[in-house]
Amino acid sequence: MTSNISQSYPYSRESETERAAAVAAAIAANAGLEATIASEAVPLDAGDAWWTYHHGGCGGTLHVAGYALDRHAVYVVCDRCGKTALR
Numbered sequence: 001m002t003s004n005i006s007q008s009y010p011y012s013r014e015s016e017t018e019r020a021a022a023v024a025a026a027i028a029a030n031a032g033l034e035a036t037i038a039s040e041a042v043p044l045d046a047g048d049a050w051w052t053y054h055h056g057g058c059g060g061t062l063h064v065a066g067y068a069l070d071r072h073a074v075y076v077v078c079d080r081c082g083k084t085a086l087r
């Protein structure tokens with residue numbers, strides 16, 4: 001097994017309410033994050049439950065914030081450091 005500090009893996013599930021609150025909190029805590037998400041992701045379809053992922057780089061949790069522009073991946077944002085990534 002390889003070690004990678006930026007590795008992330010499926011972690012848990014959360015409700016739409018929890019997801020929206022976590023993304024809103026990340027946006028509130030990280031200047032410019034909302035614009036970054038708006039330029040790099042498209043809005044989610046309606047859903048009731050979403051995966052979250054552990055962000056090994058900082059110990060935070062990555063929450064789904066949208067889809068990749070090509071819709072072939074989910075776009076996630078970290079609730080601790082504000083990093084964005086595709087999963």
Ligand SMILES: [Zn+2]
Pocket residue numbers: 055057058059060061078079080081082083
């Ligand atoms: Zn993080």
